[in-house]
Amino acid sequence: MLTRIHRSNLSKLIVNLTALIILIFLCGLSVSYGSTNIGFHTVWQSIFHFNPDLTGHQVIQELRLPRTFSAALVGSLLAVSGAIMQGMTRNPLASPSVLGVTDGAAFALAIMLAFFPHVNGLGMTLASFIGAGMAVSLIFLISSASRHGLTPVKLVLAGVAIGTMLRAFSSIISLHFQLEKEMGFWLAGGLSGTSWTSVKLLLISGTIGLLIALYISKSITVLSLGEEVAVGLGQNNLAIKILGVFSILILTGAAVSIAGVVGFVGLIVPHITRFIIGPDYRWIIPTAAIFGALLLVVSDLVSRLINAPFETPVGAITSLLGVPFFLYLARGGGK
Secondary structure (H helix, E strand, C coil), X not given: CHHHHHHHHHHHHHHHHHHHHHHHHHHHHHHHCCCCCCCHHHHHHHHHCCCCCCHHHHHHHXXXXXXXXXXXXXXXXXXXXXXXXXXXXXXXXXXXXXXXXXXXXXXXXXXXXXXXXXCCHHHHHHHHHHHHHHHHHHHHHHHHHCCCCCXXXXXXXXXXXXHHHHHHHHHHHHHHCCCHHHHHHHHHCCCCCCCHHHHHHHHHHHHXXXXXXXXXXXXXXXXXXXXXXXXXXXXXXXXXXXXXHHHHHHHHHHHHHHHCCCCCHHHHHHHHHHHHHCCCHHHHHHHHHHHHHHHHHHHHHHHHHCCCCCCCCHHHHHHHHHHHHHHHHHCCCCC
8 A cells, every 4th residue: 555655656756857847848948939039059058158248148138037937937826826726615617817816916906007107016916916815805705695605606606707897897997097008918918028026026925825835735635525524524624715815815916916817727737737646735736836837838938939029918828728628627527
């Protein structure tokens, strides 16, 4: 029995290491390819022997490296956030974009851009946290107050309704204050404006959110089996849910403040991760972080190459993948 467990853990470790190696290779491709292709030798030289007098080195250091790191971090944060949501709610359709959490964060950003246009990046990130928290509170309040209480279907319906409402409010604010260009970036999802400051904000927020997620990962595994089972095992479900929601707010708020509304990463990646890794959230969370980074780095690379030299919003690329996957799950294909 112990030998079988060790083999299982070894296979999961191999999956993670393989995915990590692929991620490093894809990051290299992302840095090298774009509106102007740069050779791998130049990329290597710019990282380890930076010459500020060379334009290629400047492009890599100031534009492509922070963008690639931001893509990987945003993908990781959204994927882990979706995994936590699906585990806590036992709802296969739960994700930050489907349940309107990203729309809440974008709504808060619209208010900040309209009334506090000169706020710095930290202020925008804090606004995203508040907006995401507001959306989560409204969704759980509405779905819990209905007859027969909170159910997975009611959670999705409330999330879609609240997300649509907040998205409409964001559009109204952007039209009234002539913020179409600024809000267009946030609502479409993109990484063109990222910098090393963006990477630092994502690293700080992501570290806090991921540590909380890993701390409660074993409890989420128990909770995903059912609340009655968790209570029977002596688990404090309320405390776990509070920590889980706090982690979701940090992870989603940070991701939206940097990249805007990038949909379906938190829906697709947890399902793929569970299919490969199994139901143990102690493995699901770190694996989902790597797979989420893989998905968004690839999506960002495609968004730059599909219509070069123009950029396609990365949110459009993830939606092309996510909508069919969502319909498959909605029809019961994900059991």
